[in-house]
Amino acid sequence: MERADAARNRARILEAAALLFAEKAPQDVTMDDIAKKAGVGRGTLYRRYPDRASIAVALLDEHERDLQERLIRGDPPLGPGAPPAERLAAFYAAMVRLLEDHRHLVLGSEVGRSRFETGAYGFWRAHVRALLAAAGTPGPDALTDVLLAPLAPEVYGYQRDVLGLTPARITAALARLTATLAPGAT
Amino acid sequence: MERADAARNRARILEAAALLFAEKAPQDVTMDDIAKKAGVGRGTLYRRYPDRASIAVALLDEHERDLQERLIRGDPPLGPGAPPAERLAAFYAAMVRLLEDHRHLVLGSEVGRSRFETGAYGFWRAHVRALLAAAGTPGPDALTDVLLAPLAPEVYGYQRDVLGLTPARITAALARLTATLAPGAT
């Protein structure tokens, strides 16, 4: 069980981190900044969160859980009941929303390889993999990660910030990927 | 023009960096390591290469130039002359080869956002964008980066190292993305 002061400090840390991630670039937010802003010592911070990434992951957790819940038990086309292609398109649309709403956070979650090591990626992977299997798509293992790649925070950030594309256009482009589901020849 | 000693040192640096990248993880190769191994001072190293990424980029440069040349002037289906979908598939196959042959290098080239800032990415982008335009695909701007996303080094590394997929299977999965080129409705 968790002690009362520990819980209080955890809340403080998350709140402080959220503010900091919102106001400046992820890599410019230092562990020291977070500790200072939260009013806790360095050791206290490191006790729970070994690095920036784990803090961002914790902050994203609830939003991701929400989407995960809707994927499993929500209404179609996001939830079960719709054809795989439509469910995939709905998933893309929902992910774009998630990325858009929490852009700074998701960028703070230490992009790069570590993205694949989070529990969330495993969930998205299982979901897409299941959709591919349901559609009878050949060789779904390799295709799954191919279809998830455009959702990498850095890709989305590039499209939004550098190219100036709108979420709607990005969603439309992603929707075209559903064409790969057809069981048709290699 | 470049002084003789400068050229000699540049060669030493690149050679040393190639060896180091080959023997340990990119983020564990420090600028100091490279300078030591190359037998040059810190200042000399920083004069040309401001960070690890730029060294890896320089090392990759020749291989990328080779592929770029073949895309522009090579035989079909890689070069001009074949239908866009076939050219895209050939491009994917060539990129997988490049990634496979220089895996450690390409991973050393500082993944994440910086990938988009390299000249090479701009080239791949222009190429794919042109193929989409030639195929009459609607909204090619957003789709271009979507189609290039699976070629991110970290994605490929994950598929190879963690999932244990073969280059052939990855290439096959990428080939399915050519289905998105059809001008057909959104």
Add this chain to the structure above:
DNA sequence: CTTATAAGTGGACACCATGTCCGCATCACT
């Protein structure tokens, strides 16, 4: 209420990578 104990806290500390700076060496050209 008091006391024991385990958990939690905070900040000082050592470490390491980064990037800069400047006196000196080396090159190219005359």
Add this chain to the structure above:
DNA sequence: AGTGATGCGGACATGGTGTCCACTTATAAG
């Protein structure tokens, strides 16, 4: 050789990281 300019190298300051340990506080038992 002389000369100006370019390149070299390593010492240095800076800043972030992660650890460690003496102290404090919460909780539960007597």
